[in-house]
Amino acid sequence: MTGTPWELKAPQVVGIHVTGKLNDWATPKDLILYLAGKLTVKGGTGRILEYFGPGIFGQSCTGLATIANMGAEVGATTSTFPYTPSMQAYLHATRRGPVARAADEAAAKGFLNADAGAEYDELIEIDLSCVEPSINGPFTPDLATPLSRFASFVQENGWEDKISASLIGSCTNSSYEDMTRVADLARQAQAAGLSSKVPFLCTPGSEQIRATMERDNITKTLEDVGAVVLANACGPCIGQWKREDTKEGANAILTSFNRNFKSRNDGNGLTMNFLASPIVFKFKPPSGQDLPSSGFALGDLSYEPPPMPDPRPEMNVVIQKDSQRLEVLEPFPSHFKDGTILELPQMKESAPHDHISAAGPWLKYKGHLSNISENLSPCDEAVNDENGEINVAFDHDHGETQPTVDTIPGVAKRFRERGQPWALIVDENYGEGSAREHAALQPRFYGCAMIIARSFARIHETNLKKQGILPLWFADKTDYGRIGSGAVLETIGVHDLISGKPDGTVRVKVRRPGGETFEITTKHTMSRDQLKWLRAGSALNYIRSQLL
Incomplete structure (x- = not known):
């Protein structure tokens, strides 16, 4: 915003070679949950994670976004991927055709992919066919337990095998594809005469997703099985959850969020918060749509500013003297010296x-x-x-x-x-x-x-x-x-x-x-x-x- 140069210490680059195809119940979220368990919360510090290989081209653009979003949980500087057809389709579907065309031209010239024979500081091989759904936690995103071993993991720790709430969405796993796959499971549950027995909260990832969900009856499908579809905001992911069902005491929740530090979601340090894909269930593997067939609905645009608003330096910012929410940020004194x-x-x-x-x-x-x-x-x-x-x-x-x-x-x-x-x-x-x-x-x-x-x-x-x-x-x-x-x-x-x-x-x-x-x-x-x-x-x- 100030035109100030920004610098970054040159990071190492970790190559993540992805082959194979995900099984029906596994998702891109399970790939990053598996990797978090392998790298730990420090394994990506000072490093770029560069994904490449044929397995990447079978993933949706928003699925790759979920992987990149959670790169922060292993400390990564950033996560990169080759340009894929799903990215091209997503850019067009979200009315960014000029960006897609520019990317097409760059890719045609050999850019937007790893160089042939690129060397990495570390190389990790992942066969997607071997990745099973994972549940990570509690209290740290790198405690990864494959779903097949989760029951014994709970028993070994002497925990009650009961979930008190489930939450999906926020900035992670809140795409149209995520919501349509969850809606598929909701329809199967309703057909079996089932509804949610615990609070089930869903958070759309944007105003565009919220509006498209309502237009395509996804919101109603989720609500019909007892879900509460929240506003498209951070919500319970960052503790904005006025929880009524369990205010204190040990309990377990299942979320598709990216972060699960103690006390984060509901302010209760005894809430064991486990991270998972939004589709850990026991029905027929769900199907979902990467992009809506009728395009994305725009939603409420009244809050969007013009693309390049003119500066108005003559405007004064007025803050009430007794405001408890806003105050002027006073400059910090320069105080450091030997002493x-x-x-x-x-x-x-x-x-x-x-x-x-x-x-x-x-x-x-x-x-x-x-x-x-x-x-x-x-x-x-x-x-x-x-x-x-x-x-x-x-x-x-x-x-x-x-x-x-x-x-x-x-x-x-x-x-x-x-x-x-x-x-x-x-x-x-x-x-x-x-x-x-x-x-x-x-x-x-x-x-x-x-x-x-x-x-x-x-x-x-x-x-x-x-x-x-x-x-x-x-x-x-x-x-x-x-x-x-x-x-x-x-x-x-x-x-x-x-x-x-x-x-x-x-x-x-x-x-x-x-x-x-x-x-x-x-x-x-x-x-x-x-x-x-x-x-x-x-x-x-x-x-x-x-x-x-």
Whole structure:
């Protein structure tokens, strides 16, 4: 939006050679669920997943979109595919004929496919005929269990073999093809005299899908077996679910969503949320339509702006002074230099972005940073690594004899009020998941200056850089356990880093509350342009300075 160049560290490329044909009950969703189990949530970090081979050409365009959507769950930079006839048909069906024709011309010249003999950093072979429906979870998208072994998996864990709710759609598996295949099963269920015994929620993927579903009686077909067709929005996928059937206690839900971190869907940390294709059933394998025979219905276009609206810089943005939903975003101060920083509690495990900035009811404050920051890391997984307690932090104000115990937001606010920058010490794959900017905005708002991790998820690390927080990697991962709460951290080498003389390392002098002092070595991935953001206090600060 500002014409600012954007850079990306050159990723590795993983080739995924796909052959064979999916069985009747398997879907493209099962392919990515299988791959998530193989790669884990970290296996795609810093890598592009390039799918190729004859098996790709048998998939619908929206099926490939589902695979690409869930590439984020393995940390992939992006997912790429060759240009296929299904993509061409989809572009025409969605009134993007000129794009399809341009792609046709490029493909005719040998582009939009992997180069012949291309070499990859890693090659993965997948025979689609061997891919069976998979159910992944709970609480992580890479715990993959083939459907044939799922019953024993439930029994081994001593779980109740009952589903309390099922949900399909949102940004994943919400295409016309997905909905028509589910509708096929709904007709079979109705013919057998069956209806849904638990809440069954369906979310169309767009206004176009919603309108086309209504026109083609798909909505009515689903409702006839007890489904509730929701608005075309994120909905329960990100916690916008006012759940009435089970508000607390252990239970299991089945969803076709892409993400299943603890507490994500209904705010209940005991809800075991399993990911699956939208057609895990026991009827005749369903058929569906990739594209509607009568074309897509346009739906309500009243919210669409003109393609290239004229700028209107004279317009003032007015926000009510007492608004609890919107506030002006004040520029962050530039505060980083060699000096003294206090440390907040260490966090166990990967701390997904959902556990740094939770979704659900908090999302109504996305435009009000002061309010949403009250939600900094209070979730079930924000574990203090020193005592195992959830959402507990210590303020070792060094004028006091005993540390003050408070919530994580509470201690962060105390630091902010006395102008004390602070740091976080975190574990592997910190910020796992997608790109919730507030997971970086909230700690920055409270004055966090630095985060030292065993490893970062790629998108979250970049978001921290944009907000003026310095992300550092332990050179020796065992140093993670040497730094306790209340330690004073003094950076050595940041002045050289900001001055444009980066050597890839920053030393940190650690002084523990008992007086023990030692140094550790950390690594950084800051580029020259990203160092300009750090120097200015944030990327927005730097962009504004250039525009002025």
